[in-house]
Amino acid sequence: MLLFRSEEHVNRWCLDRNLPRRPIINLQQLWQLALAWYENRLTVDSRRPDPDEIDAIFARLGLTDPFWNPRATRIG
Amino acid sequence: MRPVVARVDWDRAKTHGENMMDFDIAVKMHVYRTIAATTRAPTIAQVAQTLECTVEEVEEAFQRLFKKRLLVLEPDTSEIRMAPPFSAVETSFRVLVDGESYFANCVWDALGVAAALKRDVDVAATCGDCGQPMSMQVRRGAVVPEPWAVHFAVPAAHWWDDIVFT
Numbered sequence: 001m002l003l004f005r006s007e008e009h010v011n012r013w014c015l016d017r018n019l020p021r022r023p024i025i026n027l028q029q030l031w032q033l034a035l036a037w038y039e040n041r042l043t044v045d046s047r048r049p050d051p052d053e054i055d056a057i058f059a060r061l062g063l064t065d066p067f068w069n070p071r072a073t074r075i076g
Numbered sequence: 077m078r079p080v081v082a083r084v085d086w087d088r089a090k091t092h093g094e095n096m097m098d099f100d101i102a103v104k105m106h107v108y109r110t111i112a113a114t115t116r117a118p119t120i121a122q123v124a125q126t127l128e129c130t131v132e133e134v135e136e137a138f139q140r141l142f143k144k145r146l147l148v149l150e151p152d153t154s155e156i157r158m159a160p161p162f163s164a165v166e167t168s169f170r171v172l173v174d175g176e177s178y179f180a181n182c183v184w185d186a187l188g189v190a191a192a193l194k195r196d197v198d199v200a201a202t203c204g205d206c207g208q209p210m211s212m213q214v215r216r217g218a219v220v221p222e223p224w225a226v227h228f229a230v231p232a233a234h235w236w237d238d239i240v241f242t
Binding site for chain 1: 101104105108109112144145146160161182183184185187188189190191192193194201202203204205206208210212214218219221222223224225226227228229230231232233
Protein backbone atom coordinates (compact mmCIF):
# COMPACT_ATOMS: atom_id res chain seq x y z
CA MET A 1 0.00 0.00 0.00
CA LEU A 2 1.20 3.47 -0.92
CA LEU A 3 0.78 7.06 0.24
CA PHE A 4 -0.48 9.72 -2.16
CA ARG A 5 -0.93 13.47 -1.96
CA SER A 6 -4.57 13.20 -3.03
CA GLU A 7 -7.17 10.99 -4.66
CA GLU A 8 -6.24 12.53 -8.01
CA HIS A 9 -2.72 11.22 -7.61
CA VAL A 10 -4.11 7.75 -6.83
CA ASN A 11 -6.25 7.83 -9.97
CA ARG A 12 -3.30 8.86 -12.12
CA TRP A 13 -1.06 6.16 -10.60
CA CYS A 14 -3.67 3.48 -11.36
CA LEU A 15 -4.25 4.80 -14.88
CA ASP A 16 -0.53 4.89 -15.69
CA ARG A 17 -0.18 1.25 -14.64
CA ASN A 18 -3.48 0.02 -16.02
CA LEU A 19 -4.42 -1.13 -12.53
CA PRO A 20 -7.91 -1.01 -11.06
CA ARG A 21 -8.61 1.76 -8.59
CA ARG A 22 -8.94 0.08 -5.19
CA PRO A 23 -10.15 1.45 -1.83
CA ILE A 24 -8.63 4.56 -0.30
CA ILE A 25 -8.46 5.22 3.42
CA ASN A 26 -7.43 8.31 5.38
CA LEU A 27 -4.61 8.70 7.88
CA GLN A 28 -6.87 8.33 10.91
CA GLN A 29 -8.11 4.97 9.64
CA LEU A 30 -4.53 3.96 8.87
CA TRP A 31 -3.44 4.86 12.39
CA GLN A 32 -6.20 2.68 13.83
CA LEU A 33 -5.02 -0.20 11.64
CA ALA A 34 -1.44 0.38 12.78
CA LEU A 35 -2.52 0.23 16.42
CA ALA A 36 -4.62 -2.90 15.88
CA TRP A 37 -1.79 -4.73 14.13
CA TYR A 38 1.27 -3.52 15.96
CA GLU A 39 0.49 -1.98 19.35
CA ASN A 40 1.59 -5.19 21.12
CA ARG A 41 4.23 -6.34 18.61
CA LEU A 42 7.10 -5.98 21.10
CA THR A 43 5.39 -8.13 23.74
CA VAL A 44 5.83 -11.85 24.37
CA ASP A 45 2.27 -12.70 23.35
CA SER A 46 2.29 -10.69 20.14
CA ARG A 47 0.94 -12.30 16.98
CA ARG A 48 -0.74 -11.33 13.76
CA PRO A 49 -4.53 -10.97 14.09
CA ASP A 50 -6.42 -14.04 12.88
CA PRO A 51 -9.07 -13.74 10.11
CA ASP A 52 -11.98 -13.28 12.55
CA GLU A 53 -10.09 -10.54 14.35
CA ILE A 54 -9.17 -8.94 11.03
CA ASP A 55 -12.86 -8.93 10.04
CA ALA A 56 -13.74 -7.20 13.32
CA ILE A 57 -10.97 -4.60 12.98
CA PHE A 58 -12.03 -3.66 9.44
CA ALA A 59 -15.71 -3.60 10.38
CA ARG A 60 -14.97 -1.23 13.26
CA LEU A 61 -13.41 1.16 10.75
CA GLY A 62 -16.28 0.85 8.29
CA LEU A 63 -14.21 -1.21 5.84
CA THR A 64 -16.84 -3.76 4.90
CA ASP A 65 -16.30 -4.08 1.14
CA PRO A 66 -15.36 -7.64 0.03
CA PHE A 67 -11.93 -6.17 -0.77
CA TRP A 68 -11.18 -6.27 2.96
CA ASN A 69 -12.32 -9.86 3.48
CA PRO A 70 -9.20 -11.86 4.41
CA ARG A 71 -10.86 -15.05 3.17
CA ALA A 72 -12.26 -13.74 -0.15
CA THR A 73 -11.35 -15.82 -3.19
CA ARG A 74 -12.62 -13.36 -5.81
CA ILE A 75 -12.65 -9.57 -5.78
CA GLY A 76 -14.56 -7.72 -8.47
CA MET B 77 25.57 -6.35 22.44
CA ARG B 78 23.88 -7.34 25.68
CA PRO B 79 21.47 -10.28 25.32
CA VAL B 80 17.91 -9.01 25.40
CA VAL B 81 16.10 -12.24 26.28
CA ALA B 82 16.39 -14.69 29.13
CA ARG B 83 17.97 -18.06 28.57
CA VAL B 84 15.68 -20.92 27.59
CA ASP B 85 16.15 -24.46 28.88
CA TRP B 86 17.25 -25.92 25.52
CA ASP B 87 17.59 -29.52 26.72
CA ARG B 88 14.01 -29.43 27.86
CA ALA B 89 12.98 -27.60 24.72
CA LYS B 90 14.42 -30.34 22.56
CA THR B 91 12.49 -33.06 24.37
CA HIS B 92 9.22 -31.26 24.98
CA GLY B 93 7.29 -30.15 21.90
CA GLU B 94 5.50 -27.36 23.72
CA ASN B 95 8.80 -25.71 24.52
CA MET B 96 9.59 -25.29 20.86
CA MET B 97 7.12 -22.46 21.19
CA ASP B 98 9.23 -21.03 24.03
CA PHE B 99 12.25 -21.09 21.75
CA ASP B 100 10.34 -19.36 18.95
CA ILE B 101 9.17 -16.72 21.41
CA ALA B 102 12.75 -16.20 22.56
CA VAL B 103 13.88 -15.77 18.96
CA LYS B 104 10.98 -13.47 18.15
CA MET B 105 11.60 -11.31 21.20
CA HIS B 106 15.31 -11.12 20.51
CA VAL B 107 14.70 -10.07 16.91
CA TYR B 108 12.10 -7.45 17.73
CA ARG B 109 13.86 -6.04 20.77
CA THR B 110 17.14 -5.84 18.87
CA ILE B 111 15.51 -3.88 16.06
CA ALA B 112 13.74 -1.61 18.54
CA ALA B 113 17.00 -0.93 20.39
CA THR B 114 19.36 -0.63 17.41
CA THR B 115 17.14 -0.04 14.32
CA ARG B 116 18.90 -3.05 12.72
CA ALA B 117 17.74 -6.65 12.38
CA PRO B 118 20.10 -9.26 13.80
CA THR B 119 21.61 -11.88 11.50
CA ILE B 120 20.99 -15.59 11.95
CA ALA B 121 24.52 -15.95 13.32
CA GLN B 122 24.02 -13.13 15.81
CA VAL B 123 20.78 -14.64 17.09
CA ALA B 124 22.45 -18.05 17.45
CA GLN B 125 25.37 -16.55 19.34
CA THR B 126 23.20 -14.53 21.70
CA LEU B 127 20.76 -17.37 22.43
CA GLU B 128 23.59 -19.93 22.58
CA CYS B 129 22.06 -22.28 20.06
CA THR B 130 22.92 -23.46 16.56
CA VAL B 131 22.45 -21.59 13.31
CA GLU B 132 20.18 -24.43 12.14
CA GLU B 133 17.92 -24.01 15.17
CA VAL B 134 17.58 -20.29 14.45
CA GLU B 135 16.88 -20.94 10.75
CA GLU B 136 14.13 -23.39 11.69
CA ALA B 137 12.65 -20.87 14.14
CA PHE B 138 12.76 -18.17 11.45
CA GLN B 139 10.79 -20.47 9.12
CA ARG B 140 8.16 -21.09 11.80
CA LEU B 141 7.91 -17.35 12.48
CA PHE B 142 7.54 -16.76 8.74
CA LYS B 143 4.59 -19.18 8.71
CA LYS B 144 3.06 -17.13 11.53
CA ARG B 145 3.64 -14.02 9.39
CA LEU B 146 5.88 -12.47 11.99
CA LEU B 147 8.99 -12.52 9.77
CA VAL B 148 9.68 -12.31 6.04
CA LEU B 149 12.96 -13.86 4.95
CA GLU B 150 15.35 -13.16 2.09
CA PRO B 151 14.85 -15.97 -0.47
CA ASP B 152 18.56 -16.60 -1.03
CA THR B 153 19.99 -16.29 2.50
CA SER B 154 16.99 -16.83 4.84
CA GLU B 155 18.10 -13.69 6.71
CA ILE B 156 15.42 -11.27 7.89
CA ARG B 157 13.92 -8.99 5.22
CA MET B 158 10.96 -7.83 7.32
CA ALA B 159 9.94 -8.10 10.94
CA PRO B 160 6.70 -6.20 10.43
CA PRO B 161 6.34 -3.29 10.89
CA PHE B 162 10.12 -2.98 10.62
CA SER B 163 12.10 -3.43 7.41
CA ALA B 164 15.63 -4.78 7.53
CA VAL B 165 16.44 -3.03 4.26
CA GLU B 166 16.15 0.60 3.25
CA THR B 167 12.74 1.57 1.89
CA SER B 168 10.99 4.77 0.88
CA PHE B 169 9.33 4.89 4.32
CA ARG B 170 11.85 6.26 6.81
CA VAL B 171 10.63 6.64 10.39
CA LEU B 172 12.55 9.06 12.61
CA VAL B 173 12.41 8.50 16.37
CA ASP B 174 14.55 10.74 18.57
CA GLY B 175 17.14 11.09 15.82
CA GLU B 176 17.25 7.37 15.01
CA SER B 177 16.09 6.10 11.60
CA TYR B 178 13.98 2.99 11.22
CA PHE B 179 12.68 1.73 7.90
CA ALA B 180 9.11 0.48 7.43
CA ASN B 181 7.76 -1.85 4.76
CA CYS B 182 4.88 0.37 3.65
CA VAL B 183 2.83 3.36 4.75
CA TRP B 184 0.79 1.19 7.16
CA ASP B 185 3.95 -0.16 8.75
CA ALA B 186 5.41 3.34 8.98
CA LEU B 187 2.67 4.22 11.46
CA GLY B 188 3.05 0.69 12.84
CA VAL B 189 6.56 1.58 14.01
CA ALA B 190 5.07 4.37 16.11
CA ALA B 191 2.41 1.99 17.44
CA ALA B 192 4.96 -0.70 18.31
CA LEU B 193 7.51 1.62 19.90
CA LYS B 194 4.83 3.81 21.54
CA ARG B 195 6.84 6.88 20.63
CA ASP B 196 6.34 10.12 18.74
CA VAL B 197 7.63 9.69 15.20
CA ASP B 198 8.20 11.65 12.02
CA VAL B 199 7.72 9.65 8.83
CA ALA B 200 9.50 10.81 5.69
CA ALA B 201 7.83 9.34 2.62
CA THR B 202 7.14 10.18 -1.00
CA CYS B 203 3.97 10.33 -3.06
CA GLY B 204 3.52 7.01 -4.87
CA ASP B 205 2.50 8.93 -8.00
CA CYS B 206 4.65 12.06 -8.35
CA GLY B 207 7.52 11.25 -5.97
CA GLN B 208 7.19 14.51 -4.08
CA PRO B 209 8.29 14.36 -0.42
CA MET B 210 5.49 13.83 2.10
CA SER B 211 5.45 13.53 5.85
CA MET B 212 3.36 12.03 8.61
CA GLN B 213 3.66 12.61 12.33
CA VAL B 214 2.50 10.78 15.42
CA ARG B 215 2.29 12.85 18.58
CA ARG B 216 1.13 11.70 22.02
CA GLY B 217 -0.51 8.57 20.69
CA ALA B 218 -2.36 10.15 17.78
CA VAL B 219 -1.61 10.73 14.12
CA VAL B 220 -1.46 14.38 13.09
CA PRO B 221 -4.24 14.98 10.53
CA GLU B 222 -3.14 15.39 6.91
CA PRO B 223 -5.24 15.21 3.73
CA TRP B 224 -3.21 12.32 2.33
CA ALA B 225 -4.77 9.29 0.65
CA VAL B 226 -3.68 5.72 1.34
CA HIS B 227 -4.38 3.32 -1.52
CA PHE B 228 -4.46 -0.46 -1.21
CA ALA B 229 -3.70 -2.06 -4.57
CA VAL B 230 -4.00 -5.67 -3.36
CA PRO B 231 -7.12 -7.24 -1.75
CA ALA B 232 -6.69 -8.34 1.87
CA ALA B 233 -6.92 -12.04 1.03
CA HIS B 234 -3.86 -11.73 -1.20
CA TRP B 235 -1.55 -9.52 0.85
CA TRP B 236 0.77 -12.41 1.65
CA ASP B 237 0.83 -13.83 -1.91
CA ASP B 238 3.69 -11.39 -2.55
CA ILE B 239 4.16 -9.41 0.65
CA VAL B 240 7.12 -7.43 -0.71
CA PHE B 241 4.90 -6.07 -3.54
CA THR B 242 1.96 -5.51 -1.17
